[in-house]
Each structure stands twice: as C-alpha cells, then as structure tokens.
Amino acid sequence: MNNDFAFHLYKRLVEMPDYQSKNIFFSPFSVSMALSELSLGAGGETKKQLLSGIGHNSSVFSTEEMHEMFHSLLEEIDQRTGVDIDVGSALYASDKSKPHPKFLENMKEFYHSDGFTVDFSAAETLEKINTYVKEKTHGKIDRAVDSLDPNTIMLLLTYIYFKVLCLDYNDSFSMFLAVPDENKAQTIKDLEKAISREHIEKWRGAVRER
Missing domain, CATH: 3.30.497.10 (Antithrombin, subunit I, domain 2)
Structure with missing residues (x-):
C-alpha cells in the first residue's frame, strides 16, 4: 500500500x-x-x-x-x-x-x-x-x-x-538509481511517467553482486 x-x-x-x-x-x-x-x-x-x-x-486489511x-x-x-x-x-x-x-x-x-x-x-x-x-x-x-x-x-x-x-x-x-534509456532517446519525463512499484520489485529481485 x-x-x-x-x-x-x-x-x-x-x-x-x-x-x-x-x-x-x-x-x-x-x-x-x-x-x-x-x-x-x-x-x-x-x-x-x-x-x-x-x-x-478494506477488503485486504482493516484500519x-x-x-x-x-x-x-x-x-x-x-x-x-x-x-x-x-x-x-x-x-x-x-x-x-x-x-x-x-x-x-x-x-x-x-x-x-x-x-x-x-x-x-x-x-x-x-x-x-x-x-x-x-x-x-x-x-x-x-x-x-x-x-x-x-x-x-x-x-x-x-x-x-x-x-x-x-x-x-x-x-x-x-x-536504487534509475536513469532513462538514452539508446531509446528517452528523457527523465518518460521515466517519471512510466515508473511504478512493479519496476522496483522487479529490479530488487534481479540484482546480483558483481
């Protein structure tokens, strides 16, 4: 939430x-x-x-x-x-x-x-x-x-x-530091419009030490 x-x-x-x-x-x-x-x-x-x-x-959890x-x-x-x-x-x-x-x-x-x-x-x-x-x-x-x-x-x-x-x-x-994909000519505005909780969860599950 x-x-x-x-x-x-x-x-x-x-x-x-x-x-x-x-x-x-x-x-x-x-x-x-x-x-x-x-x-x-x-x-x-x-x-x-x-x-x-x-x-x-309220259908998920009470106050x-x-x-x-x-x-x-x-x-x-x-x-x-x-x-x-x-x-x-x-x-x-x-x-x-x-x-x-x-x-x-x-x-x-x-x-x-x-x-x-x-x-x-x-x-x-x-x-x-x-x-x-x-x-x-x-x-x-x-x-x-x-x-x-x-x-x-x-x-x-x-x-x-x-x-x-x-x-x-x-x-x-x-x-997390997120930047727009310059190869696709994207701007920070494109990133602002698209980013969501799902992105963070996906990135968090994909990171690895290197």
Missing part, C-alpha cells in the same frame, strides 16, 4: 507547475504515516478520503490492521542498529480545543507520537516546535516552521533523520 502511494504521490508532484524541472525529494512513508495517524481522529467523509488517499483497501502495520514498521526501524535513522511525529493541539483522549492514546500507542497542548498565538510556541524538530533531526533542520496562524487548532508534524551517505549500506536498507 505504501509503495503504491509513493508512486501515486510522486507522479502528482512532478505534474505540478511549481515542481517542473526541479529535483523532488520526499519521504512517502512520512506522508502516509501522517495521513494514517489523522484518520484515527477522523470520521465520516473526512476519514473516508484520508484512507482512500493513502490507498487503504486496525493498518495501524498495527505502521506500528510494527516503526518498531522495526527503532530496533535497527546498522543504520542511523530516526522517524517519528508530534501533535500540537491548541489549548482552546479538546482532542478526544482516545485519539491521543491511539496516536501514542500506534505511532509513538508525542502530544503537546500549546497556545498558537504565543511566540514561544514557534520556538518550541522548531527546537523539537532540531533535536529529532540531530541539528540538521533548525527552522521547520517560519510562522504560525494564531487560529490554528492542530498541527501534526513528521520528521525523518536518515544518515547513510557516509556509511556502508547494511541492515536491509538499499537505494
């Missing part, structure tokens, strides 16, 4: 005018995790659209099983020692709102999400959020949020810190 979501989101991004001819770098896992988290506190049409957006299929799978993946990532990686989220709720306690409990249980009650009109709230992100990303991102709307009711942020570029790849992590 998450792999399909990654390519659906990627293709939407490359079609947007603001991203034409620009490099695109994002974590599809962080995005789908955030949307899945939000569905814990949603209902009706909102919940339906959130689940549809990340590609959840409860989906949350359990995200939880298992986060647990697995936390236990890895061969790669320096840190993934998580935090929920900031306005002190003028009253999120349902069960929503916050589920966020903590399934997604290890920290929860904070804040005053979005206070200047120190902005600094608190940026300090939190800075600590979680080992100082790499020191200004995640530039400003806050004082009328904000809730803010959900996700972060991912992934240092592997100066380390040997191990512990089941891998990276």
Whole structure:
C-alpha cells in the first residue's frame, strides 16, 4: 500500500507547475504515516478520503490492521542498529480545543507520537516546535516552521533523520538509481511517467553482486 502511494504521490508532484524541472525529494512513508495517524481522529467523509488517499483497501486489511502495520514498521526501524535513522511525529493541539483522549492514546500507542497542548498565538510556541524538530533531526533542520496562524487548532508534524551517505549500506536498507534509456532517446519525463512499484520489485529481485 505504501509503495503504491509513493508512486501515486510522486507522479502528482512532478505534474505540478511549481515542481517542473526541479529535483523532488520526499519521504512517502512520512506522508502516509501522517495521513494514517489523522484518520484515527477522523470520521465520516473526512476519514473516508484520508484512507482512500493513502490507498487503504478494506477488503485486504482493516484500519486496525493498518495501524498495527505502521506500528510494527516503526518498531522495526527503532530496533535497527546498522543504520542511523530516526522517524517519528508530534501533535500540537491548541489549548482552546479538546482532542478526544482516545485519539491521543491511539496516536501514542500506534505511532509513538508525542502530544503537546500549546497556545498558537504565543511566540514561544514557534520556538518550541522548531527546537523539537532540531533535536529529532540531530541539528540538521533548525527552522521547520517560519510562522504560525494564531487560529490554528492542530498541527501534526513528521520528521525523518536518515544518515547513510557516509556509511556502508547494511541492515536491509538499499537505494536504487534509475536513469532513462538514452539508446531509446528517452528523457527523465518518460521515466517519471512510466515508473511504478512493479519496476522496483522487479529490479530488487534481479540484482546480483558483481
């Protein structure tokens, strides 16, 4: 589900005018995790659209099983020692709102999400959020949020810190570099339109040491 979501989101991004001819770098896992988290506190049409957006299929597994799978993946990532990686989220709720306690409990249980009650009109709230992100990303991102709307009711942020570029790849992590076939006069646009989860699965099964 998450792999399909990654390519659906990627293709939407490359079609947007603001991203034409620009490099695109994002974590599809962080995005789908955030949307899945939000569905814990949603209902009706909102919940339906959130689940549809990340590609959840109730005939394959239930929403409860989906949350359990995200939880298992986060647990697995936390236990890895061969790669320096840190993934998580935090929920900031306005002190003028009253999120349902069960929503916050589920966020903590399934997604290890920290929860904070804040005053979005206070200047120190902005600094608190940026300090939190800075600590979680080992100082790499020191200004995640530039400003806050004082009328904000809730803010959900996700972060991912992934240092592997100066380390040997191990512990089941891998990276694929894909380029268009110049012999067929293909361009990066041709690659963007064609690439899918099936390509990655095919390449992963075909690689060998040499």
